[in-house]
Amino acid sequence: MSAVAxxxxxxxxxxxAAGIVARHRQTxxxxxxxxxxxxxxxxxxxxxxxxxxxxxxxxxAVLVELAVRGSVGLLLLDRPPGRPEVAVGAVEGAAFDERELDVLVARFGPAMPRGVIRRGSGEERRLSRRIDRVVRDEVEELMRGGTLAGWLPWRDFLRVAAIVALxxxxxxxxxALLTHDVSAxxxxxxxxxxxxxxxxxxxxGRDRWHLPSAQPHRAHLAALQRYLLASDDARTALLRTQWMPEGSPSGWPGGALDEPVTRFRLHVRLLPYAVLFGVERNWVExxxxxxxxxxxWDGDPGAIRTLVADAEPLLRLADELVDLGRLTFVAVGLFDARGEHVADVHTELGGGTAVNA
Structure with a gap:
């Protein structure tokens, strides 16, 4: 018996050990x-x-991206301590792409309840399945684009082996207890x-098989993660060399990126990626x-005040919530840009009227 044990x-x-390796490989x-x-x-x-x-x-990260872009507003509601609730409101005239709308409908659509979703509840499991479907749709899109080539089954094997071992x-x-074999x-x-x-x-889930064409993209993500974790001096040294950096998405700040206001605008736009990599608390600082x-800064004081004021609600929200990565599990309601309730989110998103694309 001792040998078997x-x-x-x-x-x-x-x-x-294999589970630890799988966790490390995932990210x-x-x-x-x-x-x-x-x-x-x-x-x-x-x-x-x-x-x-x-x-x-x-x-x-998608919700914070939409908030930073000005497509939705995020409002921390006054609730008892330990039960933070965040209202998500579509801004009038905002446009969403198909995948962004999928995320909003998955989280706030007609099939989802309002209010905080309790851990381990049936509502949380249904939410997880809906979100998983959105992620799978994105994976399939990347597969069609030649970035991914399918799935690797070893996580499934690892889970089955662990259950059998258990x-x-x-x-x-x-x-061993019946035979009083303490060692076994x-x-x-x-x-x-x-x-x-x-x-x-x-x-x-399963491991994804990244094709060679995905490596430049993943290397760029690693470089972006290092930027978020770098010292102020290292970031400033990079920004001094940047002028309308190649690869910059439309709508991002250009010009001399080491100027305080432009740098602030750029770094606010990077808040969703700080959420993605789990470093939002440090990034808010x-x-x-x-x-x-x-x-x-010796610039337009009115423009500077407006810029900081626009970013303040999102920064305050990040201060109040322990982990912005959990934001999707506590959002409730649909509000307009002034924070006033305009309609039931289930009706709006269910009918598609929240999108003005």
Missing amino acids: ALLALAGLVLL HLPSGSTLACVPYRGSTILGNAVLAGRDDRATA LGSSAALLA ASLAALAIGGATASIAITPP VLRREAAESAE
């Missing part, structure tokens, strides 16, 4: 030393989330812990410092 314990530890991007201050040319925030393995933050270890533990029981308990941890840590620097 030892083998199960070894299997549990191997499965745990691992190519290594390098270059920095990038704008997203990849022609990319979308949802597509970037898929290529970066950040599916769990994709919808939150069942076998549980049986071994029961047998300890090893079986270790095996159960390893298998359980492997199931918990292994990312959901950067934006706070740059807002203060912009106020002291």
Whole structure:
């Protein structure tokens, strides 16, 4: 019995190590030393989330992207502590592309309840399935574009193996307890812990097979992530060399990017990517410092005040919420640009009237 329990314990530890590797591989991007201050040319925030393995933050990043772009407003509602609720309102005249509308309908459409969705509830599982469908649609779009080539099944194999190991270890533990074999029981308990941890840590879904054509895009995402994590001096050194950087999406600030106001505008536009990579708290601190620097700049004071005032609600929202990556799970209602309720979000998005594309 002890030999069997030892083998199960070894299997549990191997499965745990494999789960850790799977978790690391999910979000691992190519290594390098270059920095990038704008997203990849022609990319979308949802597509970037898929290529970066950040599916769990994709919808939150899309919502923040829409807020930064001025297509929706985000309003933190006054609710009891520990139950933050965020109203999401479409701005009059805003246009959404097909995938952005898919995200809004998945989160706020007719099939979803209003209010905070409780962890582990049926509503959360339904929401997860709806969001997963949106992500799968984006994956299929990238496959048609020649960036991805399908799925790798090893995460499925890992989960099945961990479940089998868990069942076998549980049986071994029961047998060891019945025979009063303390050594075997300890090893079986270790095996159960390893298998359980492997199931918990292994990312959901399947690995994606990135084609060689995806590597420049993924390398650019890695450079953008390094930019968000870099020191102020390193970012400033890069911006001094940039003038309408090649690959800059339309609508992003151009000109001399090292000027305080232009730099602030650029960095506000990067807030969705800070959410995507899980560094939004640090990035908000950067934006706070740059807002203060912009106020002291010898430029148009009215334009500067307007710029900072426009960004303030989103920065305050980031301050109030512990994790903007969870934003998609607490949003409620549909409001206009003034924060006044205009219609039930289920009716508006269900009928498509929130989109003026």
